[in-house]
Amino acid sequence: MFAPTTRVLIVDDMSTMRKIVGKTCKELGFSDLTEAADGTLAWEALQNAPAPIGLIISDWNMPNCTGIDLLKRVRADSRFKGVPFILVTAEAEQHQVIEAVKAGVDQYVVKPFTKDDLKTKLESVYKKYAKS
């Protein structure tokens, strides 16, 4: 199913949210988790990571650097080519989803999500990247 050794970066300004996403990831087989409280800190974590990050799960609305800006930065940087990016956010307006898709997001999860919601989206991302 999932590669349990994949290093996951969880980005959200709410600590409870990071806890929830982390817990769900653990239940789905990921054991190597790291967190950041906003897009800027996430960018630092990406660059200074002792081991390469294999999956980014990020919120949209955060101070300093939003999730969509983080996504654009990641997609613009060849060092992080091929890293799956999932947005987990309460924002669900059509124009926002379109913007995220255009910016290269792999999956879009709307808060509040159930465990199954996240699991299904993670699985589809995994399948997509497993093919390539």
Place this chain on the structure above:
Amino acid sequence: MQSPSVFNIVVFGTQSEFDLTKVLPEGSVIQNVNYDIDKLAEGEVPPGELVICFPPSDKSISMLELAQLLRMGYPSSLIFYLVLRREDFEKKRIIKNGFDNAFLLPWESSELQQSLGEAALYSRLPELKDYAPVKVLDLVAEKVLDFGTKVYLPVNNKLVTIGRSGEPLSGDKLRMLNEGSYGTVFVHKSELSNFHDYTKKVLSEMGQIQSETERQEKMRVAVRELVSDLFVDDVQENTFGKSKAIVEELSKTVSAMMKEQYPVIMKKMESLLNEEYSFYRHLSNVSTYAMIFSMAMGLEKPQEVAVAGVLHDVGKTALPLEVANTEESQMSPHALEAYHKHPQLTIDVIKMKRVPLHERITKAILQHHERCDGSGYPAGLNGSRICVEAKILAIADEFDYLTTLKPGQTKMTPKDALDHMIKENGANPVVMKLDVNILVTLREVLIEGKLTKKEDKNAKQSPF
């Protein structure tokens, strides 16, 4: 006989101001749980088909996080957010944050009760998901229906066929359904388009644009939205637009009604009389009655009185909780003093939202509790100084009270309600509270069918 399965409701958060047991459906069991964020995050929650949350006292957790935590523990249950303070209530935002519904108490206790009842019903009878509720009022006797109808019997917890497709529903059956307050019958979803075609056909034959129940539902939803908008902190430019839209909606329907004689109109209004009291129904009903009464009195701008009707009690939601929860007859002098401020509070709320209202409307709202003998509030004005719009509003208010179903009370027909008010106020003009001249005119025009003075002169002109 199968007894209905238990409906488990889990209630998060403690409060002592609202008695939930008053609105719980039969056969439901509630379990009160304190908020424990860690336990919630771990998913250690008691099972339940429905979850009710009161705002947590720990303000550090956002509503979005709360919704997320609860959704993890209850992936397929309904989650309702209940607030007791107007400041906490912004329905759209609450629902956007991931709750299934939000209710402001005590004002929306009827709506809460109805939602809980529906949830319990659908939970204990899963086959209901294949059926759609349809109002009995929209069915006409002795017409062949090309759809089946079923009624829910709570005692047996079963859906029972009441009418078969291809057969007409007899007048007796319909009467029985109406009297047994079965208000709703169920039509199989596969036959729903047949029902809609039938309604359209029947309505076009009766010269109506939409069914009375649809119109009422639309009105009530619009009123509820309008009142909710008045709670939101940022100014909504289109709040007046909404109240105007409500009145235009009302105007269209009343215009259509006006093609008939007043007594026929009153008969149609009986559909308003079969339901239980609710804050929004009251606002909506009073608005409807105020408009019809104003037309009957030959007023030039009946829609203004209708707008006053929609807004007239909005200020009550700004009352302190202890006052809101007490019956007027049981209030202490201190509470009464606060309660008597609600007309002014209504004006304040509206002014704060910068809703532009004609002076006639604000006066009507401010004066609707004034009484002709000077015993009213806030100013204790006597009859000659109370504007006619306020007098009509006061009568519409009392009329709705008398004609609405309330527990332990018989409701009156429109004729009986008017007769009752005339009797109570007609003995001595010095001590009359409601204007008996207006009441007598209303009775003549609405019940006996006499024409208004205006209609005598220009029979073809629409009041709009």
